[in-house]
Amino acid sequence: MELFDRLISGDRRAAARIISLIENDEPEGKEVIKLLHRHTGRAHIIGITGAPGAGKSTLVAAVTRELRERGKTIGIVAIDPTSPFTGGALLGDRIRMQDLATDKDVFIRSMGTRGSLGGVARATNDAINVLDAFGKDIVIVETVGAGQTEVDIVKFAHTSVVVTMPGGGDEIQAIKAGILEIGDIFVVNKADREDSSRTMAELMMMLELSERPEGAWDPPVLKTIATSSEGIPQLVDCLLAHYQYLRENKLLEQKEKERVVAEMLEIINQQVGQAVHRLLREDGYMTDLLHKMVDTREIDPHTGARLIIQHLLQNPPNNDLQRTISNGQ
Amino acid sequence: MELFDRLISGDRRAAARIISLIENDEPEGKEVIKLLHRHTGRAHIIGITGAPGAGKSTLVAAVTRELRERGKTIGIVAIDPTSPFTGGALLGDRIRMQDLATDKDVFIRSMGTRGSLGGVARATNDAINVLDAFGKDIVIVETVGAGQTEVDIVKFAHTSVVVTMPGGGDEIQAIKAGILEIGDIFVVNKADREDSSRTMAELMMMLELSERPEGAWDPPVLKTIATSSEGIPQLVDCLLAHYQYLRENKLLEQKEKERVVAEMLEIINQQVGQAVHRLLREDGYMTDLLHKMVDTREIDPHTGARLIIQHLLQNPPNNDLQRTISNGQ
Numbered sequence: 300m301e302l303f304d305r306l307i308s309g310d311r312r313a314a315a316r317i318i319s320l321i322e323n324d325e326p327e328g329k330e331v332i333k334l335l336h337r338h339t340g341r342a343h344i345i346g347i348t349g350a351p352g353a354g355k356s357t358l359v360a361a362v363t364r365e366l367r368e369r370g371k372t373i374g375i376v377a378i379d380p381t382s383p384f385t386g387g388a389l390l391g392d393r394i395r396m397q398d399l400a401t402d403k404d405v406f407i408r409s410m411g412t413r414g415s416l417g418g419v420a421r422a423t424n425d426a427i428n429v430l431d432a433f434g435k436d437i438v439i440v441e442t443v444g445a446g447q448t449e450v451d452i453v454k455f456a457h458t459s460v461v462v463t464m465p466g467g468g469d470e471i472q473a474i475k476a477g478i479l480e481i482g483d484i485f486v487v488n489k490a491d492r493e494d495s496s497r498t499m500a501e502l503m504m505m506l507e508l509s510e511r512p513e514g515a516w517d518p519p520v521l522k523t524i525a526t527s528s529e530g531i532p533q534l535v536d537c538l539l540a541h542y543q544y545l546r547e548n549k550l551l552e553q554k555e556k557e558r559v560v561a562e563m564l565e566i567i568n569q570q571v572g573q574a575v576h577r578l579l580r581e582d583g584y585m586t587d588l589l590h591k592m593v594d595t596r597e598i599d600p601h602t603g604a605r606l607i608i609q610h611l612l613q614n615p616p617n618n619d620l621q622r623t624i625s626n627g628q
Numbered sequence: 629m630e631l632f633d634r635l636i637s638g639d640r641r642a643a644a645r646i647i648s649l650i651e652n653d654e655p656e657g658k659e660v661i662k663l664l665h666r667h668t669g670r671a672h673i674i675g676i677t678g679a680p681g682a683g684k685s686t687l688v689a690a691v692t693r694e695l696r697e698r699g700k701t702i703g704i705v706a707i708d709p710t711s712p713f714t715g716g717a718l719l720g721d722r723i724r725m726q727d728l729a730t731d732k733d734v735f736i737r738s739m740g741t742r743g744s745l746g747g748v749a750r751a752t753n754d755a756i757n758v759l760d761a762f763g764k765d766i767v768i769v770e771t772v773g774a775g776q777t778e779v780d781i782v783k784f785a786h787t788s789v790v791v792t793m794p795g796g797g798d799e800i801q802a803i804k805a806g807i808l809e810i811g812d813i814f815v816v817n818k819a820d821r822e823d824s825s826r827t828m829a830e831l832m833m834m835l836e837l838s839e840r841p842e843g844a845w846d847p848p849v850l851k852t853i854a855t856s857s858e859g860i861p862q863l864v865d866c867l868l869a870h871y872q873y874l875r876e877n878k879l880l881e882q883k884e885k886e887r888v889v890a891e892m893l894e895i896i897n898q899q900v901g902q903a904v905h906r907l908l909r910e911d912g913y914m915t916d917l918l919h920k921m922v923d924t925r926e927i928d929p930h931t932g933a934r935l936i937i938q939h940l941l942q943n944p945p946n947n948d949l950q951r952t953i954s955n956g957q
Contacts, residue, residue: 604895
């Protein structure tokens with residue numbers, strides 16, 4: 300396949316084109332994704348998350364510059380709506396990042412966050428795989444750490460970084476709920492602000508309270524000032540040390556397997572979603588079912604879900620899910 | 629069923645117990661949900677979302693007090709990790725809301741945000757239905773508007789409120805990406821801060837740019853100071869006017885149907901997730917499949933997803949998905 304060959308030979312425009320196909324859910328994108336799977340599994344996948352305003356994008360830029368100095372090639376996938384990579388931030392941020400945009404060993408891609416039917420996580424995973432197969436040593440995914448989907452994406456990275464900043468409790472509270480468990484490295488950015496030591500102390504206390512098995516990775520808490528690159532070399536040391544730790548303890552394969560399971564679930568969910576939405580457009584069955592669910596309240600959603608699965612299975616294949624099912628029977 | 633009878637007769641402890649059963653994904657919870665479906669469809673479901681720090685919880689509390697004065701009974705479902713209802717906020721916030729906690733016509737329930745396998749959206753929808761069947765006139769759902777799952781939950785409310793506050797662009801940017809489309813009412817809270825007029829103007833400009841069909845609801849932009857209840861009566865007027873608009877234009881049924889479709893998809897997704905995770909624990913098939921996907925890279929995730937569906941369909945029923953499928957064949 301031409302697009303695939305061009306990707307493997309290092310054609311940036313092919314990489315961009317493939318990710319667009321994936322985002323738009325074109326069948327051609329899926330074909331490329333299948334082909335390139337053999338070429339994946341070489342990149343170190345780093346997820347970076349945190350509340351809006353914590354300075355994630357500036358941190359990603361600073362980390363990228365440091366990694367470039369160490370000779371690494373980088374792919375960046377931004378699914379943070381407030382990220383300058385995604386187009387959300389102020390003009391100044393974007394100008395400050397122009398050096399990255401013109402470096403041929405840095406590939407930056409933003410992903411839409413509006414995808415319906417759970418498509419964001421699936422498309423992000425596919426984009427990571429494209430950049431992995433494209434030969435990037437390190438793929439960084441930037442998300443806002445407030446949503447379940449976004450947390451899930453970072454959770455399945457090899458190394459998850461949670462970014463916070465000095466502040467009055469809210470930031471820490473936001474971290475507390477759910478993402479404390481997923482962080483391999485914690486960063487207090489904007490460390491020149493007052494209260495940074497208190498925020499560090501609070502974070503370390505929370506981490507000490509959380510139970511970890513004997514011999515497990517002990518998540519470090521680092522201070523950075525991303526705008527002046529302070530603390531960035533130490534952060535990069537930690538990122539690489541964590542990857543080394545995963546490799547040495549045979550945990551990388553385990554992480555990869557968890558990620559692949561999550562990917563498959565996303566794919567299945569998306570196909571089911573598409574099948575149901577196609578039913579809604581094409582099929583009188585759904586009109587009747589929804590009438591009984593909403594107008595007369597005879598059928599509850601749990602029963603409705605069961606009926607839909609049965610209906611999809613019993614009716615001739617004219618969509619992805621049914622093709623999926625019938626292909627191998 | 630005793631628990632169901634107690635709910636319908638107005639027993640608060642039964643309502644709390646049922647929601648706990650749902651959260652823990654107990655089969656008994658599902659049974660009650662099926663029974664109570666006939667008793668739903670009467671409440672006005674209001675979704676309130678926005679960035680952390682915008683003052684959503686204080687706004688929810690103020691709106692609840694105003695609605696109580698107008699004789700309405702209220703259910704609140706908080707899935708915002710920074711909400712005082714969920715336990716995330718500072719002690720002061722929680723003390724300020726104690727009057728609500730002791731009002732027998734206000735039922736407050738927080739939902740965990742850690743649920744895996746897409747369970748948060750499903751559990752939230754079920755909790756809304758419990759409070760609807762419990763007889764609450766209005767059910768308010770509070771979420772943080774940064775994640776896909778959370779936006780989806782609010783999207784399927786009858787009336788969606790997007791809360792922002794005066795500020796330097798970030799808040800507006802965060803709104804821009806995805807939730808501008810879903811808001812039926814926009815609120816600039818903390819309107820005593822400087823810049824509130826500029827934020828109002830920016831919001832109104834963005835709304836004017838977005839295309840809406842002729843005769844469609846024109847989303848108002850309101851100023852509030854939730855801490856002193858300023859602007860709250862006007863907001864409540866708008867909330868009730870929007871519900872009236874939906875009813876008069878026969879749009880309520882349409883919204884209900886969209887919500888029920890989303891609910892069914894959540895249920896299906898969760899069952900597929902559970903089935904796959906059970907396979908992982910019980911079945912040598914998965915060990916082999918994952919070996920071929922990660923270690924040798926022979927099988928890509930799209931093919932893996934197809935193989936898993938086929939495997940689930942071809943093997944004897946010992947989980948929810950398979951029971952679902954085989955029950956009706």
